[in-house]
Amino acid sequence: MRAKIKKTLTTAAKEAGKILKKYFYLEKQHKGIKGKGFRDVVTAADLESEKKIISIIEKNFPEHSIIAEESGYENKGSDYTWVIDPLDGTMNFSKGMDIFCVSIGVAQKGKVIMAAVFDPVRKYLYFAEKGKGAFLNCKRIFVSEEKELGTAIVFSQFDPTQGKKEIDITFRLFRSILRKSAGIRVFVSLAQELCHIAKGSAACSIAAQPKPWDFAAGCLIVEEAGGKVTDFDGKPWTIYSKSLVSTNGLLHRQLLSMIRKAK
Numbered sequence: 001m002r003a004k005i006k007k008t009l010t011t012a013a014k015e016a017g018k019i020l021k022k023y024f025y026l027e028k029q030h031k032g033i034k035g036k037g038f039r040d041v042v043t044a045a046d047l048e049s050e051k052k053i054i055s056i057i058e059k060n061f062p063e064h065s066i067i068a069e070e071s072g073y074e075n076k077g078s079d080y081t082w083v084i085d086p087l088d089g090t091m092n093f094s095k096g097m098d099i100f101c102v103s104i105g106v107a108q109k110g111k112v113i114m115a116a117v118f119d120p121v122r123k124y125l126y127f128a129e130k131g132k133g134a135f136l137n138c139k140r141i142f143v144s145e146e147k148e149l150g151t152a153i154v155f156s157q158f159d160p161t162q163g164k165k166e167i168d169i170t171f172r173l174f175r176s177i178l179r180k181s182a183g184i185r186v187f188v189s190l191a192q193e194l195c196h197i198a199k200g201s202a203a204c205s206i207a208a209q210p211k212p213w214d215f216a217a218g219c220l221i222v223e224e225a226g227g228k229v230t231d232f233d234g235k236p237w238t239i240y241s242k243s244l245v246s247t248n249g250l251l252h253r254q255l256l257s258m259i260r261k262a263k
Contacts, residue, residue: 005106009116012056016049016086016102017120043094046070049086057082069213081107085213089189103191105216115217117191126195126221134198134224143227143248144200149180155193156184157207173262194218194246198225203251207244228252232259
């Protein structure tokens with residue numbers, strides 16, 4: 001069963017990646033962009049990529065449930081749920097920026113047991129299975145060993161549609177982090193950020209109000225690389241978490257303390 005899930009998962013991620021790459025390198029890659037909401041868009045690439053992923057899953061596991069960014073939740077009463085972001089970083093993609101990816105997590109009874117994130121531009125396939133480690137193109141990866149925030153890169157993901165109170169908290173936290181870290185980076189692709197933590201090129205990521213498809217795969221990859229992921233209150237993450245702190249583990253307590261002080 002696990003072997004078949006892995007093959008289906010990696011095949012779906014790669015096939016979707018081919019679609020994204022095809023659209024991205026078109027002379028008019030922005031063709032088919034539609035507004036989905038305030039500061040949110042969906043492209044033809046999102047839709048075609050998601051359709052391909054779902055078709056591959058349903059061919060192999062027609063009984064499994066699916067949560068997908070564009071088509072929503074299809075609950076089939078299965079213990080297994082596939083959590084899909086067919087194009088994480090859509091805004092980047094639509095502007096011609098090459099920071100985007102495919103993200104797919106597989107949950108069993110609500111807990112993610114397998115994950116894949118595919119960056120089609122760089123041909124990077126990140127993969128993790130619960131209890132078996134994290135890998136980049138089949139090579140084992142690990143989080144950094146940084147113990148000081150002063151040398152650490154911190155990623156951030158904050159929703160611009162937050163209320164005034166949440167935005168004020170965000171700015172207080174930003175000021176605190178900027179004073180103590182090596183800087184803040186914003187990829188606008190949470191899955192990519194989490195993979196950078198997993199391979200040790202960044203140490204922390206903070207995300208307020210993320211969506212399940214943005215992080216379901218990346219969080220498992222971070223944990224299997226030796227990192228730690230919780231919500232802002234320090235509780236274990238789930239695919240329904242409303243906030244995320246992801247670190248190499250060594251800086252986790254410090255980040256949670258900074259968040260508490262910013263509230």
